[in-house]
Amino acid sequence: MNVEELSNKLEALASLAVAALAEAPRREDAIQIKNSYLGRKGQVQDLMKVLRDLAHEDRRLAGQASNACKQAIEGAFEARMRAIAEQELERKMREEAVDITLPARPLQASMGHPLRQIEQELIAIFEEMGFEVAEGPEIESDYFNFEALNFPPDHPARDMQDTFMLDDERLLRTHTSPVQVRTMQSYELPIRVISPGRVYRCDSDITHSPVFHQVEGLLVDEHVTFGDLKGTLQHFAERCFGEGTPIRLRPSFFPFTEPSAEVDVGCIFCRGEGCRVCSHSGWIEILGSGMIDPNVLSASGIDPQRYSGFAFGLGVERVAMLKLGVNDIRLFYENDLRFLEQF
Numbered sequence: 291m292n293v294e295e296l297s298n299k300l301e302a303l304a305s306l307a308v309a310a311l312a313e314a315p316r317r318e319d320a321i322q323i324k325n326s327y328l329g330r331k332g333q334v335q336d337l338m339k340v341l342r343d344l345a346h347e348d349r350r351l352a353g354q355a356s357n358a359c360k361q362a363i364e365g366a367f368e369a370r371m372r373a374i375a376e377q378e379l380e381r382k383m384r385e386e387a388v389d390i391t392l393p394a395r396p397l398q399a400s401m402g403h404p405l406r407q408i409e410q411e412l413i414a415i416f417e418e419m420g421f422e423v424a425e426g427p428e429i430e431s432d433y434f435n436f437e438a439l440n441f442p443p444d445h446p447a448r449d450m451q452d453t454f455m456l457d458d459e460r461l462l463r464t465h466t467s468p469v470q471v472r473t474m475q476s477y478e479l480p481i482r483v484i485s486p487g488r489v490y491r492c493d494s495d496i497t498h499s500p501v502f503h504q505v506e507g508l509l510v511d512e513h514v515t516f517g518d519l520k521g522t523l524q525h526f527a528e529r530c531f532g533e534g535t536p537i538r539l540r541p542s543f544f545p546f547t548e549p550s551a552e553v554d555v556g557c558i559f560c561r562g563e564g565c566r567v568c569s570h571s572g573w574i575e576i577l578g579s580g581m582i583d584p585n586v587l588s589a590s591g592i593d594p595q596r597y598s599g600f601a602f603g604l605g606v607e608r609v610a611m612l613k614l615g616v617n618d619i620r621l622f623y624e625n626d627l628r629f630l631e632q633f
């Protein structure tokens with residue numbers, strides 16, 4: 291075979307390969323066709339075996355013809371691979387197309403947990419009366435939770451609230467009253483604050499939960515009397531439970547208030563006749579209150595000769611149970627949607 295015949299054969303091979311590649315349906319087919327021409331045992335290589343029989347000056351021409359043939363096949367192979375990739379992309383886009391005209395799935399709007407709703411209502415009532423919100427930590431020191439509130443160490447009054455201790459000094463606050471002390475130590479007088487938050491006690495039955503919420507109220511000014519406390523609470527009860535709601539003040543004891551009173555609201559479950567929820571008394575206790583003990587004022591650097599004040603601590607769950615007609619406190623914490631969706 292001379293160099294001319296070789297060139298013609300290479301050209302013919304290139305045309306065949308280019309035509310076959312143009313028809314290759316898949317990537318694998320294109321690769322197989324390319325290898326059958328350009329592979330080590332492919333047809334081009336096979337043809338080039340004649341190279342050694344050619345005259346020296348013809349070998350260069352044969353090499354050029356072989357390169358042109360290889361380039362034509364490589365070019366056709368790459369073009370086909372690009373075309374296949376584009377076809378695949380188009381098919382994927384067609385198959386996975388998102389119909390943006392379809393209506394969206396409705397989002398379920400939530401009103402927030404019923405306890406949070408009630409807490410917000412309580413805050414709003416006291417804000418109307420001119421109280422502002424102050425907050426304190428849930429991990430509290432023995433000093434703020436007990437000592438500064440006139441609970442001396444080893445005093446039996448500490449047993450009134452079963453405490454979760456973290457170590458000798460730190461505990462989970464058992465009430466929001468430590469915020470009273472923090473506020474009295476840092477705010478300018480007169481003070482009128484409420485302090486909502488979570489509190490913890492080792493306590494559990496249908497009206498007691500180990501984690502519950504209180505809203506603390508504190509008012510310190512000149513000439514504050516027990517009458518101001520009673521008027522504030524009466525107004526609160528009517529705003530919260532409706533006009534004419536009966537409240538009852540019972541003498542009580544808290545180390546940090548003197549005199550002290552626990553405040554009950556008429557039971558809405560039995561309308562005062564007596565039931566399981568109110569322990570057959572017709573009343574449900576919602577808060578503890580009293581006039582701030584002069585010792586507590588002094589411990590916070592306030593002159594008890596000039597200033598007096600009242601404080602109260604309201605149980606948010608108790609208020610929520612009354613307002614929403616829930617007869618077991620544990621329902622608030624079970625996260626059962628059938629319960630929560632009613633509110």
Ligand code: FA5
Nearest residue numbers: 465467493498499502576577578579601602603605608
């Ligand atoms: C106190 O916690 C006092 N710090 C309240 C106070 C503040 C008195 C300011 C004087 C001045 P007591 O332990 O009674 O008091 O709790 C107050 C209210 O929290 C109760 O009336 C009740 O409504 C609620 N409460 C108490 N324990 C629980 C509990 N385990 N689960 C749910 N609510 C509770």
